[in-house]
Amino acid sequence: MADDCLHIGILALQGNVIAHASHLQALGARVHEIRRPGQLNDLDGLILPGGESTTMLHFLQQDGFWAELQHFASHKPCFGTCAGAILLAREVQNPAQISLGALDITIERNAWGSQRESRIRSIALADDIHTLEAVYIRAPRIIRTGSAVEIMAMDQNDPIWVRQGLSMATTFHPELTADLQVHAEFLRGIRSQMSSPPGHP
Ligand code: GLN
Numbered sequence: 001m002a003d004d005c006l007h008i009g010i011l012a013l014q015g016n017v018i019a020h021a022s023h024l025q026a027l028g029a030r031v032h033e034i035r036r037p038g039q040l041n042d043l044d045g046l047i048l049p050g051g052e053s054t055t056m057l058h059f060l061q062q063d064g065f066w067a068e069l070q071h072f073a074s075h076k077p078c079f080g081t082c083a084g085a086i087l088l089a090r091e092v093q094n095p096a097q098i099s100l101g102a103l104d105i106t107i108e109r110n111a112w113g114s115q116r117e118s119r120i121r122s123i124a125l126a127d128d129i130h131t132l133e134a135v136y137i138r139a140p141r142i143i144r145t146g147s148a149v150e151i152m153a154m155d156q157n158d159p160i161w162v163r164q165g166l167s168m169a170t171t172f173h174p175e176l177t178a179d180l181q182v183h184a185e186f187l188r189g190i191r192s193q194m195s196s197p198p199g200h201p
Pocket of ligand 1 (some may be wrong): 049050081085086110138139
């Protein structure tokens with residue numbers, strides 16, 4: 001697509017699409033709701049939103065959508081929140097289910113007891129200057145990160161925001177607060193790769 005905007009898709013089969021769209025638009029990106037295979041072709045990146053990963057899998061396993069998404073996730077930037085993080089993981093537990101393997105993490109679904117099923121916590125980032133509000137809704141827990149995975153934020157002993165290459169995942173919902181920093185980081189990575197593609201220092 002020949003314009004200066006980043007074109008970002010949001011997987012819109014189920015779940016929390018609108019809040020992601022308004023964050024992306026506030027950051028100047030063009031948003032495309034993705035519902036069918038064939039719609040991924042011209043995107044600069046894709047958000048896999050929160051919702052229910054099993055329901056999304058049900059729709060994704062039709063009409064060749066899964067193979068197309070797996071191909072996209074293997075070489076294009078993806079950002080998964082909560083259920084989207086589950087879809088992007090290499091391995092899913094509780095129970096095991098298929099996943100895209102775009103991030104070398106193992107993730108446990110619905111990992112918190114009922115008391116902590118849904119909660120909001122204030123998280124200090126590694127620079128000790130910035131904070132973020134982490135909204136958790138029946139959140140998964142990242143229980144393993146591979147050596148190529150960068151941990152962007154922790155909540156006590158748990159990684160809650162991880163990145164590998166240009167793809168990233170959060171176990172919380174950054175689209176549900178007014179803070180744009182997580183989405184901005186996703187777009188910043190995509191733009192920086194465009195201005196210096198691999199092999200062109
Ligand atoms: N519990 C959901 C799942 O396992 C994720 C919840 C969410 O996305 N808020 O897919």
